[in-house]
Amino acid sequence: GGNTYGRSRNYGKETESWIMSMNTIKKNWTRTKLEILPQFTYYKNTTNNLVQSATLSVAPNEKYRGASLDSLFASPASKQLKEAMLNQLSDHQLNRMRYYDGNLSGQIQWKMPQSPDGIILKTENRYFNKKNENASIYDLNYKNGVQDFRNKYNDKWNLNLRTIWDACYYYNGNIDYKYRFSAGLKYTHIYDKNNNDLFRLDKYAEYGGASNVGVGYLPSTRDSLQRAIDADNSFRSHINKDRYELTGNTPSIKLPVFGLHAFLSPGVNYRSERIDYTRGAYKKKMTRNLWSLEPTLFVGKDNCHFKYNVKKVLPELTDILDITTTDNPLNLWSGNPNLKNTDIHRIDFFRGFYKYNENFTSRRAIEIKAYWQLMRNAIGQYVTYDRNTGVVHSTPMNINGNWDMGASFDFNGILDKKNRFTLSNRTEIGYINSVDYVAIEGESGKDPRSSVRTAKANETVSLDYSFGKYSFGAKLRCAYIHAEGSREDFKTINTADVDYGLNATLELPLKLRLFTDITLYSRYGYSDKSMNTNNLVWNARLERSFGKFTVMADGFDLLGKLSNVRKVINAQGRTETWYNTVPRYAMLHIMYKLHFKPKR
Incomplete structure (x- = not known):
């Protein structure tokens, strides 16, 4: 039905600085081993980008790479390219980001007296705090002469907390190490908080397309900034995820063929996930609970083995919400409440x-x-594409x-x-x-x-x-x-x-x-x-x-x-x-x- 052709380029300047500390502390006793791994990272980044792109209905005849973009953004622009243009975008971006990332993990292993058996306790704990400030002067023009000008300021904050505790008892069998097995319980808790405020400063005439205001220039008062909020593309979310896993391996069983042995990891899991989400007038509180069996079967001998395992992957909670994002007019996205695991x-x-x-x-x-x-039930992106404008609308859907x-x-x-x-x-x-x-x-x-x-x-x-x-x-x-x-x-x-x-x-x-x-x-x-x-x-x-x-x-x-x-x-x-x-x-x-x- 006819191809479309895209050209884009990005002129950018980036500065970054960070400090990182990684440490290991070990202590051994007669029957006990202790290991602690504290880590910390502070990172700061600033980028200043100018993105230029165009979608064309015919393949441009370019003498050098980027020639079509040079012609389209020149004054006056090439008449031939203007006729073939479906959309033309200039996006000047200023991004500031910093985060703190702390992680404390470790394990303690204890061997029982007069026995090769023992208990292992592992833990991992993470604190991640990220702050993003993104400003953008977004100027999109369509072939029919319609202009979509946006002076945007995006204030984003993310807090992620994660803790994992894994306790395991292992039995090493008799003197010949037969009938060995292990049994344990692993608990994982994840808390994820997101505050995302998008402001459309072009609501004010002094920040509009004719103002020539610089990127990242904000109103002098917080009240003026709040009145420019784009409520339909601003959101708050609180996500809690708890997972309980029965870990370990059954005793090895000798099979009557080729001297093979087999054991099974049951992989019994229980997941409880909750989300509290607000986007404009849309509000949703939802909980999903799932029992799943994700076993691993191991059959082998010496340096030869077969392994079969099953995994169940749940779609992200935000993917199953009935929402549509419109902050990028060329790339729209909608959730799908009917997604399967x-x-x-x-x-x-x-x-x-x-x-x-x-x-x-x-x-x-x-x-x-x-x-x-x-x-x-893999998750693919069902994409509809408008050849006349170059607009993409994607929705996650299951596919086999x-x-x-x-x-x-x-x-x-x-x-x-x-x-x-x-x-x-x-x-x-x-x-x-x-x-x-x-x-x-x-x-x-x-x-x-x-x-x-x-x-x-x-x-x-x-x-x-x-x-x-x-x-x-x-x-x-x-x-x-x-x-x-x-x-x-x-x-x-x-x-x-x-x-x-x-x-x-x-x-x-x-x-x-x-x-x-x-x-x-x-x-x-x-x-x-x-x-x-x-x-x-x-x-x-x-x-x-x-x-x-x-x-x-x-x-x-x-x-x-x-x-x-x-x-x-x-x-x-x-x-x-x-x-x-x-x-x-x-x-x-x-x-x-x-x-x-x-x-x-």
Whole structure:
């Protein structure tokens, strides 16, 4: 029915500062071990951004990236682009944010006298306090000449408290460690409080589109600010979540086949969740309680096992409220009170082969892994899209048909008796059936479900050779993707990414050490020809130590061959996007090592 094309860019300046403390305290007694982990973080951030974007009905013919935006925001704007424009947005944003994050976790383990049995008590406690102030001068223009100008100020505050207590008794069985089991109870409480006030300062003429007022400029009195509140997009919420879990494992049972053993984790859960929510005239108090069985079955022997487990995921309480947010006119969102819980079924297989030397360190290791996963009542975003304006309206809805499977083979080992050659190899294959909603306004008669089937194969191998202070290596990575879709407009995807290169570590005169690697990145089969590229990237690091000081000089992409455009294809195969980056740089590090020995 016709494509639409988007262009956007973001000019930003960001400053941030933080202080973080992470500590570990341990104490051991004869039968008791204690560990305490206090952590604290203070973070402050300020950003000043200018966002410019446009949605067009035809693909712009650009001589350089961003040319269409330059033309649209020039004065006078390009007539040809104006005719193709569906919407044009300029958004000047000023954001201030700070938070305190404190966490106190720990555990105590007590062994019973004259017994290998014991009790473990774990706890984790978090305090998170976040304050956001966002100001925005938002100027949106549609093709029909309608302007939506908004001078917004958003005052947000979030308090999150979480406490987890987990008590477990473990029985280690008889002298041969048979019939071992464990039983415990885990309690989790989460309190989340949100105050979100959105003010529309453009209600006052002096803050309107003709005022040229600066972003973040506020009225002088609190009363004037309160009279400008956007009640329908301001909200208060109090959420309490309590969860009780019966943890532990049953005794292992010997099966009459291949000497296998099996045990079960019952996974009995009870959840009680409450929300008190206010948005404008909408008020809602709601409680939901759920008993669930989320077992894990383990069957195995030595280095071989199967594992099957079930998980139940509840939709967020705010997703099941009957509300619609309109603070962003190009992206509307509505809740869905009919959302169901999501069930995830997963099977894992593992087989390992290991060879050790006389010191019981691994000399060679082979690991084979496989999995299968199915999601029932997964939550997708049902999106309606207006081609005439570029407005997106999304609603969470349940959808079935999502499943995936995969397998991998890993080898890591030393190849020779002198321990000089090391080979690493990883082979992966996978299949994904991704189902989501795709809908266009006015085309409701078409099936909104989109199913994309993707097969993947990856191969990564590296060979390293080392002697003394010198080492050399070679590496190769190949990734292949084949995707087919049920939509009529879906084009089959067959792409391959191939990377191969060399690396070395060398001792140079004057006590210098050189670390260097060179890699060729190649891409094939993409429908956008600009994605089929070959980029030769050379990186190097030069290092020198002076007592406790270490000086390092880094050079990334010394040849300047890496494109500043990265493109990806998402799970639904719908988009090929690019991100501007800074690929080439040099950096100098100066480090000083501190080491304090405790007094005895």
